[in-house]
Amino acid sequence: MTKSLNTDYFFDEAAYNTHDGGYVPLAEPKTPQQALRIPPLLKPDKETATDTYYTVEAQAGETQLLPGKKTKTWGYNTSLLGQTLVFAQGKTMHIDLKNSLPELTTFHWHGLNVPGPYTDGGCHAPVYPGQTRHIDFKVDQPAATLWLHAHPCPSTAEQVWKGLAALALVTDDHEAQLPLPHTYGVDDVPLILQDRRFHEDNQWDYEADYDPDGVQGPTPLINGTVNPYFDVTTQRLRLRLLDGANRREWRLHFSHDLPFTQVASDGGLLPEPVAFTHLMLTCAERAEIIVDFGDVTPGETVTLYSDDVPLVRFRVHEFTPDTAVLPEHLVEMPNPDVTPDMPIRKVVMSGMDETVMMDGKKFGMQRIDAKQQVGNVELWDVTNTNDMEGGMVHPFHMHGTQFLVVSRNGRAPYPNEHGLKDTVGVNPGETVRLKVWFDHTGVYMYHCHILEHEDGGMMAQIEVFDPQHPKTYKLMDMETLMKAVAEERGIAVKDLHLAGMRSYEKMGMKM
Numbered sequence: 001m002t003k004s005l006n007t008d009y010f011f012d013e014a015a016y017n018t019h020d021g022g023y024v025p026l027a028e029p030k031t032p033q034q035a036l037r038i039p040p041l042l043k044p045d046k047e048t049a050t051d052t053y054y055t056v057e058a059q060a061g062e063t064q065l066l067p068g069k070k071t072k073t074w075g076y077n078t079s080l081l082g083q084t085l086v087f088a089q090g091k092t093m094h095i096d097l098k099n100s101l102p103e104l105t106t107f108h109w110h111g112l113n114v115p116g117p118y119t120d121g122g123c124h125a126p127v128y129p130g131q132t133r134h135i136d137f138k139v140d141q142p143a144a145t146l147w148l149h150a151h152p153c154p155s156t157a158e159q160v161w162k163g164l165a166a167l168a169l170v171t172d173d174h175e176a177q178l179p180l181p182h183t184y185g186v187d188d189v190p191l192i193l194q195d196r197r198f199h200e201d202n203q204w205d206y207e208a209d210y211d212p213d214g215v216q217g218p219t220p221l222i223n224g225t226v227n228p229y230f231d232v233t234t235q236r237l238r239l240r241l242l243d244g245a246n247r248r249e250w251r252l253h254f255s256h257d258l259p260f261t262q263v264a265s266d267g268g269l270l271p272e273p274v275a276f277t278h279l280m281l282t283c284a285e286r287a288e289i290i291v292d293f294g295d296v297t298p299g300e301t302v303t304l305y306s307d308d309v310p311l312v313r314f315r316v317h318e319f320t321p322d323t324a325v326l327p328e329h330l331v332e333m334p335n336p337d338v339t340p341d342m343p344i345r346k347v348v349m350s351g352m353d354e355t356v357m358m359d360g361k362k363f364g365m366q367r368i369d370a371k372q373q374v375g376n377v378e379l380w381d382v383t384n385t386n387d388m389e390g391g392m393v394h395p396f397h398m399h400g401t402q403f404l405v406v407s408r409n410g411r412a413p414y415p416n417e418h419g420l421k422d423t424v425g426v427n428p429g430e431t432v433r434l435k436v437w438f439d440h441t442g443v444y445m446y447h448c449h450i451l452e453h454e455d456g457g458m459m460a461q462i463e464v465f466d467p468q469h470p471k472t473y474k475l476m477d478m479e480t481l482m483k484a485v486a487e488e489r490g491i492a493v494k495d496l497h498l499a500g501m502r503s504y505e506k507m508g509m510k511m
């Protein structure tokens, strides 16, 4: 067990979202506490020793979030968020992606090592209303908390805001035999951290709340629950934390600074457990933490906060003493050598509001910005040059790979960044060096995961190629997408004004 206890958030305080011009502070809900919703596990259509068959249906519905009128929401196999998928390592998944929404969407598997761009489910893989797309892939990565979310250009942010986000848990034999809590919903509990603003009749209104630097709301929404409590019936609780918000950072800590142990990050187990009292997550990052209630008297409540606002109240009940001790070493980390003679790749995230760009350009769907040979191991230097008004942290995300964080401005990464990651928060004026390799060929997006920044163009794409087997890809184009969306809405293309398009329009650029 790591002896040192980390008590700070590590990120640059001056760049916290609390300093944004348009920052929306969280407020403690005034409505009664309710039991934390646990996303149900999705039942496979069929399962054999080697194969699992799922149907994932994007659908519109209504959800009782506040007393009074239900809120119109979207979800996967449910009215809000989604049912949780389980991907057992080594098995082949066969998934029908069904779109029962009134508009086109895509199904992106965030953190999953699969071929791009169609299986990966970015902007090039739209599923039109009433249609179904089928994907198959072999699960070939370690146990991890991944997620599924919509990723259509340029409406990713709006569709996620409406509710399109679900969990996908990769399992493997190594993780299963570790002394970690494993009972889903009882001592192994996901916490999808989001925020929303409720308007008249308890409805969400993305357009009304639009901010090109990221849409926020004052009400914490945890697994789609306003003001949740959770009944703790075991000494140790494993929380799978996901920053599923469009823009919000979460600065997490428990009442009385109860320490906790992080055991996994985005791509799976950390090489060693790390003890914390405070933990900051940027958009799309995940952390699995073990909270030990051994010193808490049954009957007491332990509260999880972000900054000074309560998120979840853990009501501690009687439990059987648990003496399990985590091993000092959790998993062997892959650390391949960099391929000789490869120049260091440079990526620059710049700007704020409508000026956001990647390498001085806004995203172009039909433009390949970089190429990397499959299997090659390269260093990527990812820089955030945005220092306007103290700047902001941009969470840099790559599709199709789990990378290693090598350094931050030449110094060691944060204590919980020694595992595989797919998203890393980059401070203003900082260069984060990554070690990047891809196992599959394809076209993959990489972008800021503040969802309004990616829709606004802080995004690029890389082709991962195999020189022995060159491929061509049918890449989507804006014209086709805009025509489809206009048709769905029964309006002319010229009258279509999706939020994400405004950043391009204001900069006089074409999508």
Ligand SMILES: [Cu+2]
Pocket: 393, 394, 395, 448, 449, 450, 453, 458
């Ligand atoms: Cu950003």
